[in-house]
Amino acid sequence: QVQLVESGGGLVQAGGSLRLSCAASGLTFSNYVMGWFRQAPGKEREFVAAISRGGYSTYNADSVKGRFTISGNNTKNTVYLQMNSLKPEDTAVYYCTADPIFDTYYSGSPNYWGQGTQVTVSS
Numbered sequence: 001q002v003q004l005v006e007s008g009g010g011l012v013q014a015g016g017s018l019r020l021s022c023a024a025s026g027l028t029f030s031n032y033v034m035g036w037f038r039q040a041p042g043k044e045r046e047f048v049a050a051i052s053r054g055g056y057s058t059y060n061a062d063s064v065k066g067r068f069t070i071s072g073n074n075t076k077n078t079v080y081l082q083m084n085s086l087k088p089e090d091t092a093v094y095y096c097t098a099d100p101i102f103d104t105y106y107s108g109s110p111n112y113w114g115q116g117t118q119v120t121v122s123s
Contacts, residue, residue, distance in 0.1 A: 001026050002024070002025070002026040002027050002098065002111075002112045003024070003025045003026055004022055004023070004024050004096045004097070004098060004112055004113065004114035005022065005023045005025075005096075005114060005115070006020060006021065006022050006094065006095070006096045006114045006115065006116060006117040007020070007021050007022075007023075007117060008020040008021050008117060009094060009117030009118045009119045010118075010119070010120070011120045011121075011122065012086055012119075012120070012121055012122070013121070013122050014086060014087055014088055014121055014122065014123050015085060015086065016086050016121070017082070017083060017084045017085075017086065018083045018086065018119060019080055019081065019082050019083070020036070020080065020081040020083065020094055020096075020117060020119075021078055021079075021080055022034070022036075022078060022079045022080075022081075022096030022114060023076075023077060023078050024077045024078065024079070024096075024098060025077065027077075027098060027112075029072070029074055029077040030053060030054050030055075030074050031053055031100055032053060032098045032099065032100055033050055033051070033052055033053055033098070033099055033100065033101070033102045033104075033105065033110070034050065034051050034070075034072055034079040034096070034097070034098050035047070035048070035049060035050030035051065035059075035070070035079075035096075035097045035098075035105055035110060036048040036049050036050070036070065036079075036081050036094055036095065036096060036097065037094070037095045037097055037108070038090075038092035038093065038094045038095065038119075039092055039093050039095070039116075040089075040091060040092040040093075043092075045095075045108060046061065046063075047061050047105060047108060048060070048061055048064055048068065048081070048094070049061065049064065049068055049069075049070040049081060050070065050097075050102070050105050051070045051071065051072050051079060052102065053100070054074075055071070055072045055074070058070050058071075059105075063089075064083075064090075067083065067084050067085045067086075068081060068082065068083050068084070069081070069082040069084075070082075079096065081094070083119070086119075086121045087121060088121045088122065088123045089121075090119060090121050091119060091120050091121050092118075092119060093116040093117065093118050093119075094116065094117050094118075094119055095113050095114055095115075095116045096113070096114040097110035097112060097113055097114070098110060098111070098112040099111045099112065
C-alpha cells in the first residue's frame with residue numbers, strides 16, 4: 001500500500017531554515033502530484049506547496065512564496081520542502097500528500113497523507 005513518511009521537522013528560531021523530506025513507497029512516484037499541507041493548533045489545515053507529476057511545475061501558497069521551495073527526486077521517491085526565513089506563524093504539523101490528480105489539492109483532499117512532522121518556530 002501507499003506509505004508517505006515525513007522527516008526533518010523540529011524546533012528552529014525565527015529566520016532559520018529547515019528541510020522536510022517525505023519518502024514515498026507503494027506508488028509510481030512520477031505519476032503522482034506530491035505536496036505539503038500544514039495545520040496549526042486551532043486552525044484549519046492549509047495548502048503549502050505542490051509539485052506536478054514529473055516535477056515540471058511547482059505551486060506555492062501565497063503565505064510561503066519566496067521562502068519555501070518544493071522539489072522532488074524521482075530516483076529516491078522523495079519530495080522535499082526547503083523552508084527558509086521561517087516565522088513563528090509557520091509553526092504547525094506538516095503533512096506530505098500524494099494524488100494522481102492535481103485538482104484534489106484545490107479541494108484540500110489528496111488521497112494519501114503521511115503521519116505529519118512538527119515544525120516549531122520560536123520568536
